[in-house]
Amino acid sequence: MIRVENLTKEFSGLKAVDNISFNVKKGTIFAFLGPNGAGKTTTIKMLTTLLRPTDGKIWINGYDCSKEQDEVRKSFGIVFQDPSLDDELTAMENMEFHGVLYKIPTKIRRQRIKELLGIVDLWGRKDNLVKTFSGGMKRRLEIARGLLHHPKIFFLDEPTLGLDPQTRKKIWDYIKELNQKYQTTIFFTTHYMDEAEKMAEEIAIIDNGKIIIRGTASRLKAKTQTNSLEDAFISLTGKTIREQESTGLDRMRMFRRKRMRNK
């Protein structure tokens, strides 16, 4: 479903993603883990056609990301790390907007919107402006929206960040159901290791732009001789706290700081 070969992204000479390759099979729940600034979001942006890779190739659902962008875009749904709803529109209007952009015929669109808003418990609030929604409600709406065009692959960039346990559970139950029912491939990132351990059939850990290990949670634990994925993660990526380097400029500053320190 997802095939990545020698993917690299440089920001002003610094490698945010450094020559990574991996495959995700159809119907897999795949966790993409790593400390802050490891290259997770940059990778997702390249997989979803928002960023052009410096080097390397990506195939999504069999389509080449650099050549068949529209086919690629039809194949996936995404929930971004930060909200991406229009606050000045209602929940319904946000869904409609998405449905029209993805060219879903009106009748099917209406029906699916009703079904999806029902599942995420927002049907009763469909005509409220999104700016009146809480963080959890917005996240649920984004999930519903991302699924409206029945994507083959669903990307979730920290989907449960800042949500209460009830909402987290509900969201995961739904994602799991989706995965089983439609064989939707799930590609997600998270900092909650318990979530990854419980949900993911396969895990990849990325650090400093490189994938350092791949496999099931039990393989990762066995390899590091630890009892939980959290311990395994820390033993693999070290104990230092990472600074968030969201832009190339931040990475450059970090790079300079490191050099100064070494002098």
Added chain:
Amino acid sequence: MTTIYILWLRQLKRYWRSRSRIFGSLGQPIFLLISLGFGMKSTFAQAGRGDYINFLSPGIIAQAVIFMAIFSGIELIWDRQFGFLKETLVAPVSRFKIVIGRTLGGATVAVLQGCIVFILTLFVGFRPTNIILLPVALVILFLISILYTALGTAIASTLKDLHGFQLIMNFLVMPSFFLSGALFPLQEAPNLLKNISLMNPLTYGVDALRQILTGTGYFGIETDILILTTLSTLLLIIGSYLFSKIEI
């Protein structure tokens, strides 16, 4: 087509829902109309130039239009800041259609704003000489709107955050307005001022509006429309190109 329509509709809904923006942006034209319009009225008449309100009103309408148009274009930065832009960028639609939809939406909003200001000018004493030509005035307003929405989009495509916004408003919108012949007749302006104004697209917009509404133009309506259309097309192309290059 539906892509363009839904983006257009979104702009209209946002405009309609932000009443404070509608009323807020009426403040400046009203202030200019009253202070300048009444303040300069007798001086202008004594100089044998006729009624200043009639001279000034087309310029004020044009000013309200470009303000709203650039603002609609620049709104792209908000969309980027608040994330909504990503939703449109990962959708399987061409970026060109997105730009067209946004620009048409922004332009429609700006024309609506221009119509409101037109009605206000009637209250302070503006008397268009030829009512039958009002639809033509709408076309001119639309051309100006497209031009400046596309300009706003082009600028916003290259900006990453809101910091540049105030700069654009101060160094683009205000000079465009003051150097457009909206406030004084260009015929008698010093050469330097006149030459700068000749390079300002809004000059031709104001001139066209004045020609249609009051019957006194400077360049001739054909020249005005030709220049406005050419520049709108050009900016739309530049805007689309810059927008297509956006990476997040």
